[in-house]
Amino acid sequence: MSLNTANTSSAEQSLPLHGEDERKIDVARYSVLLLIVSIIGLVSNWVGTGTDPLTALPGMAILYIVSVAGLFLARFVPFYLPSVAWISLLAIVVTIPGIPGAEWVVAKVEALNFLALATPALAYGGLALTKGEFDIARKSGWKIVIVAICVMLGTYLGSAVIAEIMLRVSG
Amino acid sequence: MSQRSLTAGGWWLHAIVLALVIIAELIGIRKISIGIGTVVFLPILYAFAMGIALNPYIFKKMAALIPPKAVKLSGTMITIAIMPFIAKFGTTVGPQIEEIIKAGPALILQEIGNLGTIFIAFPIAVFLLRMGRESIGATYSIDREPNLAVIADKFGLNSPEGAGAMGVYATGTLIGTFVFAIMPPLIHGLGWFDMRALAMSCGVGSGSMLAACTGSLVSIMPEQKDVILALAAASNILTYATGLYVGLFVALPLTEWLYKKCRPQDAAAR
Numbered sequence: 001m002s003l004n005t006a007n008t009s010s011a012e013q014s015l016p017l018h019g020e021d022e023r024k025i026d027v028a029r030y031s032v033l034l035l036i037v038s039i040i041g042l043v044s045n046w047v048g049t050g051t052d053p054l055t056a057l058p059g060m061a062i063l064y065i066v067s068v069a070g071l072f073l074a075r076f077v078p079f080y081l082p083s084v085a086w087i088s089l090l091a092i093v094v095t096i097p098g099i100p101g102a103e104w105v106v107a108k109v110e111a112l113n114f115l116a117l118a119t120p121a122l123a124y125g126g127l128a129l130t131k132g133e134f135d136i137a138r139k140s141g142w143k144i145v146i147v148a149i150c151v152m153l154g155t156y157l158g159s160a161v162i163a164e165i166m167l168r169v170s171g
Numbered sequence: 172m173s174q175r176s177l178t179a180g181g182w183w184l185h186a187i188v189l190a191l192v193i194i195a196e197l198i199g200i201r202k203i204s205i206g207i208g209t210v211v212f213l214p215i216l217y218a219f220a221m222g223i224a225l226n227p228y229i230f231k232k233m234a235a236l237i238p239p240k241a242v243k244l245s246g247t248m249i250t251i252a253i254m255p256f257i258a259k260f261g262t263t264v265g266p267q268i269e270e271i272i273k274a275g276p277a278l279i280l281q282e283i284g285n286l287g288t289i290f291i292a293f294p295i296a297v298f299l300l301r302m303g304r305e306s307i308g309a310t311y312s313i314d315r316e317p318n319l320a321v322i323a324d325k326f327g328l329n330s331p332e333g334a335g336a337m338g339v340y341a342t343g344t345l346i347g348t349f350v351f352a353i354m355p356p357l358i359h360g361l362g363w364f365d366m367r368a369l370a371m372s373c374g375v376g377s378g379s380m381l382a383a384c385t386g387s388l389v390s391i392m393p394e395q396k397d398v399i400l401a402l403a404a405a406s407n408i409l410t411y412a413t414g415l416y417v418g419l420f421v422a423l424p425l426t427e428w429l430y431k432k433c434r435p436q437d438a439a440a441r
Contacts, residue, residue, distance in 0.1 A: 030251060037252045040189050047196035048214060060255070063262075067254040084257045084378070085411045088404065091261025096268055109262045114400060115213060115389075116196060117259050118382035121252035122215040122348065123191040125379060126222015127184065127237060128245035133341045134228055140338030143300045147309045147335075148342035150292035152350045152375075155313045156384075158287015159372035159406075160364050166277035167365050 027071050038064050040120045041112070048116035059108040063117075066090045181244055183236040188248075191221045200390050208360025211387040213352050215379065223345075253378040260381070260404040267401035274367055278405055281371055282413050286422055288313060293426060297433050304430065304437065305335030311426040314339040315377045317415045321423065343377075351375075351383035356391045366392055370399040374406030376414045381407050 038060050042053040045060075070087030074080075094105050137144075195218040203210045227234040227242060237245070264271060271278065288310055296306035308326065312318040314336050326332040355369055366388070373384035385403045389396045430437075 033248065033251045034254060036185055037248065038255060040185070040192055040252075041255055043189060044192045044196055047193050048199065063255040063258040066258040066261070070254070070258070082411060084254065085408065087254055087258050088261040088264075088408045088411070091258045092264040092404075092408075095262045095265025097266065099265075102265060106262060106266055109259055112259055114256065114259050114263070115200075115215065115382060115386045117256040118253070118379065118386070119192045119195050119214050119218045120188055121249050121256060122219040122379055122382075123188040123195070123222045124184075124245045124248040124252050125344075126191075126219045126224075127187070127226055128242060128249055129223060129226050129228065129344070130242060130246075131228045133344060136337050137341040137345055140334070140341065143296075143302060144305075144309065144335070144338035145342050145346075146300065147292055147296045147302070147306075148314075148339045148346070149350060150295050151288045151310055151313055151339055152343065152347060152380075153354065154288035154291030154310075155285050155375055156287075156351075156354060156372050157284075157358070158290065159281040159284030159375075160358065160368045161287070162284040163277045163281035163368035163371050164364050166280050167274065167368055170276055 025071070025075060027068070027075055030071055031068050034064060034067055037120060041117050044119045045112050045116040048119070049113045051111050051113075056111040059111045062094075062105055062109055063091075063112070066094065181241060184241045184245055184248070187225065187236065188222075191218050191225075194221065200386075202390060208357040209391050211352055211356050211390050213383060213386045213390070215382055215386065216348060216352055219348055219379075256378060256382065260400065260407070263397065263400035264404050267397055270398055271401055271405050274371065274402060277368070278371055278402070278409065281368070281406065282409050282417065284372065285313070285375065285410070285414070285417065286425070289422065289426055289429070293429060297430070302335070303434075304331035305338070307423075307426050307430050308332035308334070308336030309339045310335075311422045312414075312418045313375055313377070314343060315375075316340075317376070318418050321415065321419050325423070343380075347377065348379045348383045351380040352387045355384050356387050359388065359391065366395055367398065367402055370395075370402040371406040373403040374408070374410045376407065376410040 042056055042060055045051055045056050046053050067087055070083045070090055073086040074083035093099065095102050195214040198217050199214060201212040223229060225233050227237045292310040293306060296302045296310050302309070308322045319336055319340050322328070322333055322336040328337060355373070358364065359366065359369055370385065370388060373381055373388070375381070381403060385399055388399050392399065
C-alpha cells in the first residue's frame with residue numbers, strides 16, 4: 001500500500017468512498033462492534049461526568065437499540081437513506097412528547113454526556129488515518145490548508161448569517 | 172473473514188482506544204480566555220491528537236500492535252462509534268420540538284448558507300493563491316465523504332478538481348475538529364450572532380465537526396445546552412438529507428460557472 005502519486009485507484013483505496021455502501025453491510029457484525037463501542041462510551045461518560053456505568057446503562061441500551069434499528073432500516077428499506085439519518089430520525093421519534101415512554105427515554109439518556117460519546121470516535125479516527133491521507137495532506141501543501149480553513153469558515157459563517165437574518169425577520 | 176477481522180489486531184485497537192478515551196476525559200474541557208473570546212479545548216481533540224501520535228504510520232513501532240488490517244478496522248469503527256453519539260443527539264430534538272418548529276424557516280434556509288464557502292474560499296483560492304482547477308473541487312463544498320464522491324464521479328480523483336477536493340478532505344480530517352472547536356466561540360465573541368444561529372450552523376454533515384462545534388458552544392453557554400444541541404442536531408439531519416443534492420445541483424455548477432468567468436482562457440483550453 002505505498003502511495004507515491006495520488007492516482008485514482010490507490011486514492012480510492014485509502015479514502016472512504018466505497019466504505020459507505022450501507023446496502024451491503026453486515027448488520028450482525030456491526031451490532032457486535034457497536035457493543036464494544038457502547039462499553040467504551042460508558043467508561044468515557046464515567047470518567048468525563050462521574051456518572052457510573054450502571055446508572056448510565058439504561059440510556060446506553062436505548063442508544064444501542066436505536067443505532068441497531070437504524071442500521072436495519074438503512075440495510076433493508078427499499079429506498080436509501082444513510083444509517084446516521086435513520087438513527088437520528090428514530091431518536092427524535094422516541095423522544096417527541098406524547099409518544100409512549102418518551103419521558104422515560106429522555107430521562108434515561110440524560111445520564112449520558114453527548115461529548116463523552118464522541119471521544120471514542122475521534123480516538124479511532126486518529127488511529128484510522130492511512131498513509132494515503134497523510135500523503136495527500138503533505139502533497140497538497142500550504143495553499144490547500146489555507147483554502148480548507150476558508151472552506152470551513154465560509155460554510156459555518158454562511159449558515160450563521162442566513163440563520164441570523166431569518167431569526168431576526170421571524171422574531 | 173469478517174469474523175477474523177473482528178479479532179485480528181482488533182482487541183489491541185479497542186484497548187488502546189479505551190486508554191486514550193480515559194486519558195482524554197481525565198484532562199477534560201479546558202477554556203482559555205483571550206482578548207477576543209474564549210478558546211475551548213475538548214476531550215475529542217486530545218483523543219484525536221493522541222490517536223494520530225500513536226498512528227502506526229507516524230509511530231512506526233505501533234504497527235506491531237496495530238497492523239494495517241487494524242487501521243482499516245479503525246476506519247470502520249469511526250462510523251460505528253459515531254452512531255450512539257448521533258442517537259444521543261437525536262434524543263435532544265424531541266423535547267425541544269416547539270423551539271425547533273419556531274426556528275423552522277431559519278433552520279431550512281441556513282442550509283443554503285453552506286454555499287458561503289464559495290464566497291469566501293473560492294476568491295481566495297483563485298485570486299489570492301492563484302490556484303487552477305483545483306479550486307473547483309476544493310471550494311465547492313466542505314468536501315466530506317458524500318461531496319468527495321460527487322467529485323470522484325464527475326471528474327475522477329486524479330483530475331485537478333479531484334486533487335483539490337482530496338486536499339481539502341484530508342486537511343479537514345486532520346484539522347477540522349480543531350477548527351470547529353476554536354472558531355464558534357470566537358465568532359460568538361464578536362457579539363453579532365444569536366446563539367441559535369451559531370448552534371444550527373454546526374450541522375455541516377460531519378460527526379466530529381458537529382461534536383467539536385456544539386461542544387465548544389455548550390462549554391461557553393452551559394445554560395443553553397438543550398437548545399444548542401437540539402438545533403444543531405436538527406440542522407445536521409437536514410444536511411444529511413440535502414447536502415449531497417445542494418452540492419451536486421447548486422454548488423458545483425455555480426463554482427464551475429464562476430471559474431469559467433474568472434479564468435476564461437483556462438476554461439476554453441479544456
